[in-house]
Amino acid sequence: MSLPNPAELLPQMASSLISHLNRRQIAEPRFIGIRTGGVWVAQALLEQLGRDEPLGILDVSFYRDDFSQNGLHPQVQPSELPFEIEGQHLVLIDDVLMSGRTIRAALNELFDYGRPASVTLVSLLDLDARELPVRPDVVGATLSLAADQRVKLSGPAPFTLELQTLSDQGRAQ
Amino acid sequence: MRTRILGARVIDPSSGLDQVADLYVEGGKLSAIGQAPAGFEADQTLDAQGLIAAPGLVDLSVALREPGYSRKGSIASETLAAAAGGVTSLCCPPITKPVLDTSAVAELILDRAREAGHTKVFPIGALSKGLDGEQLAELVALRDAGCVAFGNGLNNFRNARTLRRALEYAATFDLTVIFHSQDHDLAEGGLAHEGATASFLGLSGIPETAETVALARDLLLVEQSGVRAHFSQLTSARGAQLIADAQARGLPVTADVALYQLILTDEALIDFSSLYHVQPPLRTRADREGLREAVKSGVISAISSHHQPHERDAKLAPFGETEPGMSGVQLLLPLAMTLVQDGLLDLPTLLARLSSGPAEALRLPAGKLQVGGAADILLFDPQASTVAGDSWHSKGRNSPFLGHCLPAQVRYTLVDGHVSFKA
């Protein structure tokens, strides 16, 4: 199967996002990328939109639901949110939407900072493999993968997607 | 019961005998070596081909824990463990409850030992009442009840004058005093040798000077009082040197060392294992070397097990809360054989340190294979091995050697001609 070029998805995502924000009459959105891939997508998207406002960075390691199985992620870094969450309209950006658990963790974390007015979800890819009722508002492309396949985004430059096969132990190479 | 023991290599260190010969035992005595006595008819024959026949081992420090510490051991269990280790004569220290400072306690121990019948027991009486280091015990009464020597354990005589008087009293009656030289104040609170390991582990230390300062004082008082003295449980090279110097000066003192001090060092403590918590403590490699050299040269003429069995709880706590002591009499022969394996000692010398040496130090009727003497005999297989812990007889399993494969195996131990242990 051929993977789309992320850069080519951006223009359409940008215009979808603008329409969505206009429909909702959101004048001052706050942009937040989920580390690490979501941050690259967010930076690229902001560039596409021609906006230079501060980008919030969210590290969801402490909110994941798989601590008992997989333990603490070895590369935890602090989240950096340079603006208030309380009462704000957030645009939450991630690279790959699969089970929806990362988004669930991100929402839990954001609500520990304050009560947002709304959260708009943007994802570069949707793998149509939801395990939780999470719905993206803006999507770059939808893909279907085989059970043993995953996609990985590399960035920030070159900004590329690659396909991976899981090893026998069930961990991505 | 008439017994003949065929084909063993007979080694008797005190006479220098070392040859393959048959042994003949009758009426509890060794009646002949080599040729059968006229008209001898054996009731039992032991095939000792390939085995070594040596004098039964003499262990100067075996805590039997009775009376008073039944969780840790009993005379029956610990003397059986000793017999399994090749021991036919042992000395038990006065650290019983009540302390061995009355003839009643001595008699109780001797009765129980006789009942059990596994080894001969020669009790060591307390030098001071209650081991308090202040009041002299009734040494002559204790001697008459069977005590062969007198000691105060690690409990110091704080007052040198009191100690001097005790020594002079003992000297009056030609009694042997056993010293465990350690200065109370320098050692106080210490758990391990004061060195790099203890510092790293944060364990309070017992400096080498705790031993040497006390040794120096004790040797001079021995010289002044003329008492017969045996220095027990040396731990430092410097201490062995002090003994050597005293012997060179003509002072007839003897010394022993715990077998584990010749094998282990304080580095063993690195994981806080309470199995290595002993008093006096394990010291450095240099000390171990010094002690080994002293054993080789004969400055230290006796090796003991310093057997101190403990119940499990006594060792199952943070290091500082555990009780010191290692259980080891059952391993006396096989563990000591590692010294031959290492090339430190030849077999006759090792056997001397385990039999004639200790017997001579305390003037015990033991440690010799002599025609007409008691048939206290050890038969062991130098080619076989012993897995420490298999058929363990002591109540205390507090030994770091359990599970180890050690050289040689005790096959028979005979006390007064009867088999007290058979593998």
Add this chain to the structure above:
Amino acid sequence: MTPIDAKRPLQLNDQGQLRHFLSLDGLPRELLTEILDTADSFLEVGARAVKKVPLLRGKTVCNVFFENSTRTRTTFELAAQRLSADVISLNVSTSSTSKGETLFDTLRNLEAMAADIFVVRHADSGAAHFIAEHVCPNLAIINGGDGRHAHPTQGMLDMLTIRRHKGSFENLSVAIVGDILHSRVARSNMLALKTLGCPDIRVIAPKTLLPVGIEQYGVTVYSDMAAGLKDVDVVIMLRLQRERMTGGLLPSEGEFYRLFGLTEQRLALAKPDALVMHPGPINRGVEIESAVADGPQSVILNQVTYGIAIRMAVLSMAMSGQNAQRQLNSEEHN
């Protein structure tokens, strides 16, 4: 003299991850760095309005303190609560243990009550090791201080303090002053600084307060503050306990202060931006002058904040390592 560089596989699971936190000895540099990095993230959590993350939700952390300490216990309680764990604190005085229930039984009973992590402080060196090895090997054991041996979380929070204020350990000169002999903090600090690559570690103390064989830690010994503090980047002052005077180790607090107290004058010998640290509680006028303790170079209060973050890091990493080991063990059986 060969340094004793004992391996501590007891603390690590089969993948080299932390499963107990007993001492800094034998832990590789990468692991110590990971602890510092993880703590950085927890510091950020501490700066939020809601200072909690759900990592240890539903888990029970049991603080079992056989030696009294309000400060360490409180920070461990806070750390566990900020990880959303349930917290129990027990002050078990050693006398009650010796009266009846052994340490072994006390902890086994707590384990049966489904504690997941124990934080233990005990007056005996090696107590935490004993517990991890012989009592509860399958629960994460965190050493809150054992005798004179180790205080690994204090060591790490001191390292975090240094890293946050000085950047790296590479070109640093650090002086530790005071009662090294009795100090588990000093031992943990010396080990941590060595592992993290600090090239110049100094101890300043009279001979009576130095342990035999201190050279094994790779430190330089000074008995004179003027020489020892010259151009250092960090000064760590240790607490001097009253008992040292009665034991004949020191003549008086006054003499100690005159010779080894950190006054403004002495601090001026160090670099102008040198950090002043102290594990607390401070004895004003004994080891440190008030003006210095409260002065601009002092980071003593920051150390407390960093302590919570370090403890959160260590609690989560140890829990994570135990979980991983459990996974590995069950995978082996399948």
